[in-house]
Amino acid sequence: MKPQILFTRKEIEVALGRLAAEIKRDYECKNPLVIGILKGSFVFMADLIRRLDFPLEVEFIKLSSYGRGMESTGKIKVVQGLSCPVKGRDVLVVEDIVDTGHTITFLMDYLQRKKPASLRLCVLTDKPSRREVPVTIDYLGFSIPNKFIVGYGIDWDEKFRHLPDLCFLEEESKS
Ligand code: IMP
Ligand code: MG
8 A cells, every 4th residue: 555645745734824814713812622633633733733823722532443444433432531621611623534424423422512612623634425424614624535545644554644745545556
């Protein structure tokens, strides 16, 4: 499996600038709680928050993952929870990919039950053609075709997270 570039780090930077401006417009005076979903969002989260020049707090939550395959198992649970209260906070969730939508739907429902003042979603990449449950994405980096993505924090079987560009995996030809 060989990674091919889908979006370069330059294109990612342009998207980050746009997202940061949109988020600043909505959250500048709200001291939001920005929650990244581990592990896939950690690079995106780190780049995004450094472009947000206003007070905010950072948290991470870890959900059960794909394991070694390329398809979600459908059973999602919180593996590592939050270390601060969500009640009354303006919460912005940061996710790497929305695919079928099951993972993010689970998390948004989980957080909504904790009674935040507001709850919105920022996503780096969206695969709308794969959706099984409807998801509202408030801030979106890229809409992408049905390809398996790696790099820029995103893995396949824990590999490729360190690649600086957003890539997709292509089978190597056998010739
Ligand atoms: P969903 O529940 O099907 O929407 O899957 C979302 C989660 O699956 C994301 O948080 C990713 O961690 C993972 N995922 C979905 N598509 C990909 C991909 O193309 N590459 C790597 N991980 C993916
Ligand atoms: Mg993920």
